[in-house]
Every structure is written in C-alpha cells, then in structure tokens.
Amino acid sequence: MLTQIINGKIFTPQGWIEDGSVVIRDGHILEVTNCDLPLTGAKQVDARGRYIIPGYVCMHAHGGGGRDFTECTEEAFRTAIAAHQKHGATTIFPTISSTSYENIKKGIAVCEQLMAEADSPVMGLHLEGPYLNPKRASDQFGDNLAEPDAAAYTALVESTNIIKRWDASPELPGALEFARYLKSKGIVATISHTEAEYQEVKDAYEAGFTHVSHFYNGMPGFHKNREYKYEGTVESVYLIDDMTIELIADGRHLPDTILKLAYKVKGVEKTCLVTASLAYAGVDAKEVDDPKIIIEDGVCKSRDLKQLVGSVATMDVLVQNMVKAEVPLEDAIRMATETPAKIMGVYDKKGSLEKGKDADILILDKKLRIRKAWSKGQMIEGI
Numbered sequence: 001m002l003t004q005i006i007n008g009k010i011f012t013p014q015g016w017i018e019d020g021s022v023v024i025r026d027g028h029i030l031e032v033t034n035c036d037l038p039l040t041g042a043k044q045v046d047a048r049g050r051y052i053i054p055g056y057v058c059m060h061a062h063g064g065g066g067r068d069f070t071e072c073t074e075e076a077f078r079t080a081i082a083a084h085q086k087h088g089a090t091t092i093f094p095t096i097s098s099t100s101y102e103n104i105k106k107g108i109a110v111c112e113q114l115m116a117e118a119d120s121p122v123m124g125l126h127l128e129g130p131y132l133n134p135k136r137a138s139d140q141f142g143d144n145l146a147e148p149d150a151a152a153y154t155a156l157v158e159s160t161n162i163i164k165r166w167d168a169s170p171e172l173p174g175a176l177e178f179a180r181y182l183k184s185k186g187i188v189a190t191i192s193h194t195e196a197e198y199q200e201v202k203d204a205y206e207a208g209f210t211h212v213s214h215f216y217n218g219m220p221g222f223h224k225n226r227e228y229k230y231e232g233t234v235e236s237v238y239l240i241d242d243m244t245i246e247l248i249a250d251g252r253h254l255p256d257t258i259l260k261l262a263y264k265v266k267g268v269e270k271t272c273l274v275t276a277s278l279a280y281a282g283v284d285a286k287e288v289d290d291p292k293i294i295i296e297d298g299v300c301k302s303r304d305l306k307q308l309v310g311s312v313a314t315m316d317v318l319v320q321n322m323v324k325a326e327v328p329l330e331d332a333i334r335m336a337t338e339t340p341a342k343i344m345g346v347y348d349k350k351g352s353l354e355k356g357k358d359a360d361i362l363i364l365d366k367k368l369r370i371r372k373a374w375s376k377g378q379m380i381e382g383i
Contacts, residue, residue: 008047027377055090055360056315063279072107083282087314090360098129098141124164131168148174167192170204183208201236215245250313256325
C-alpha cells in the first residue's frame with residue numbers, strides 16, 4: 001500500500017523541507033520530496049503543518065510500562081517495548097542490567113525471538129554489566145557484579161549474533177582484553193559506572209571502549225588533592241575527541257547547563273540522548289502499584305527515603321528537555337535519531353528520512369508531542 005504524508009515540515013539530513021511529502025511503501029521510504037501533489041492510488045496523511053521527523057532510536061532503556069527487560073521474559077520485553085514505542089522509539093536496543101549468566105541467556109533467547117519477527121523494532125541487545133566497579137554501581141545492580149571473565153563472556157558472544165553493545169568499567173582487571181574482544185566482534189564497548197582517570201580512559205579508548213554510558217552519572221568529575229585539581233572521568237572523556245557520549249536528559253539527572261555544556265564540547269555527532277529508564281517509564285504515576293516506589297518530578301524514587309532510584313523518561317521527553325536547554329531543535333532531533341543510529345551501526349536503515357530506509361516516522365506538534373508514528377510503515381496504535 002502506498003502512503004503519502006503531506007502538509008508538514010520534513011526534517012532530512014540536508015535540513016527542513018517545507019510543503020513536501022514522504023512516500024511510504026512496503027515498510028520503506030519510497031521518496032522524500034519537496035512536491036506535495038497527490039499521488040494516484042496513495043493514502044494521504046495530513047500532518048497539519050506539524051514536524052515530520054525520523055523515529056527515535058532508543059539505545060539504552062532498562063524497562064517501561066511497569067516491566068523490566070532484566071526479567072528476561074517475553075511478556076516483560078513486549079510490555080516495555082510497547083511503552084517506548086508509544087513515545088516515539090521506533091528502534092529499540094533493550095538493556096539487561098547486571099544479572100546472572102543464566103538469566104542473560106534467557107534474555108538473549110527472548111530477544112532473538114522478537115528480532116526474528118517481521119517488522120520488529122528490536123535491533124539487538126544491550127548488556128550493562130556485570131563487569132562494573134562496585135564503588136560506582138548502584139543498588140540497581142544488586143550483588144550481580146564481577147570482574148571480566150573471558151570464558152563466560154566469550155561463550156555468551158559466540159552463542160548469538162544479537163549482542164550489539166556491552167558496558168563495563170575499564171579500570172577492572174581484564175577489562176581492556178574484554179574491550180579488544182568486543183571490538184573484534186563488532187560490538188560497541190562502553191564505559192559505565194567507573195572511577196577511571198585520564199590514562200585509564202585513554203588506554204580504554206585505544207583498546208576499544210569508544211562510547212560512554214550516561215555521561216556525568218556514575219563517574220567522577222574533577223578530583224582535588226590539597227590545592228591541586230586533576231581530571232576525573234568526565235574531563236578525560238572530553239579530552240578524547242572521537243569518544244562518543246550519551247546523556248540522560250530526563251530533567252533530573254543533569255541540569256540544563258550541563259546538557260548544554262556536553263553538547264557544546266562534544267557536538268551533535270558525538271552526543272546521543274538516552275532514557276536509561278526503569279520499569280515505570282511510560283506509566284502514569286497514579287498507576288504505580290509498588291508500595292516502595294513513588295514517581296515524582298519525572299523520576300523514580302524510593303517512597304521511604306525519597307532517594308533518586310532512576311529515570312522514567314521516554315525518548316520524546318529527552319528531545320523536549322534538550323530544546324528547553326536551548327539546544328536547537330534540529331540538533332536535539334539528531335541526537336535522538338541519527339547519532340544513536342550511527343553509534344549502534346544501523347544508520348543504513350534507521351535514523352533519518354531518506355529513500356530506501358525503514359519507514360520509521362514521527363509527526364510532532366509544536367510542543368514536540370507525538371501525534372502519529374510509524375514503525376517500518378506500520379502505524380503505532382495508542383498514541
């Protein structure tokens with residue numbers, strides 16, 4: 001079936017197109033053009049002057065809709081994925097937190113099953129841990145922390161081809177060998193929950209750690225030794241030009257000033273936006289049924305201690321918050337689409353509105369709220 005989206009402001013790699021159209025057929029973009037004349041036989045969708053942009057690429061999310069990917073069940077995966085899709089995530093890399101190897105194997109099996117389905121938004125699996133520094137890992141990871149085990153991680157990677165990203169602390173014994181192995185397999189090795197300083201970060205980058213998880217969070221900035229200051233992980237990452245970063249722009253993990261600073265220093269091509277969301281992303285605060293948890297001010301807290309537990313943001317919220325932080329809309333969109341697609345190696349199919357790519361398309365109103373969405377040409381229901 002031929003679908004033609006008209007009467008909108010279309011965002012392309014070359015910039016905005018006014019009064020053009022996006023033509024979809026068989027799940028792919030047939031054409032992006034500056035002509036909006038009706039095509040014979042096409043179903044026309046009127047964007048009503050709104051923004052037409054690529055679907056968001058969600059490369060770090062722990063859960064949504066009340067379920068966590070680390071449950072490693074089909075029901076949990078489907079529920080969380082559906083929650084993020086309703087907020088514009090047309091490409092998803094589910095994140096499994098530190099857990100047992102047996103549970104990771106279950107998650108791999110579920111992910112393989114979903115990826116084998118036609119028109120699946122899942123493009124691979126993201127593992128965060130268990131190779132994390134316990135001094136920087138939160139209660140979220142429990143007791144499931146360890147130093148890199150070559151036999152264990154090799155067995156997991158060799159058993160499947162769906163692991164696309166794996167996070168670890170580079171200062172741990174064996175972490176550099178781990179990164180070299182991941183690099184040899186085309187897996188994105190990512191620095192996470194770390195106390196690494198400049199030489200360790202430099203060595204990590206040379207070994208294959210090319211990306212940094214939730215930049216600023218779970219890592220130190222400047223250290224002080226008497227009257228002297230020296231770089232922490234944050235400054236070390238800034239000094240390595242080609243190292244990419246991700247920001248949790250949920251409105252709480254980082255203030256607007258830091259969001260703007262990271263964007264200015266690293267630039268749109270090295271910066272992407274992630275939710276790093278927990279299970280309650282996409283859930284109305286009134287519907288939370290866990291007596292230990294409260295959703296307040298856009299984040300998840302423990303009800304008794306009122307401590308920050310984690311993000312409940314969705315991809316649409318990230319873009320809105322970057323614009324509030326005075327980042328140009330065009331760059332905020334790119335950081336949620338193009339940049340993560342390139343980092344995760346799927347830019348040939350995802351991340352921009354171009355002929356031949358998957359028809360992952362969003363229509364946003366002037367407040368950047370999602371009004372319609374398509375994933376591989378299929379309209380996402382419930383928006």
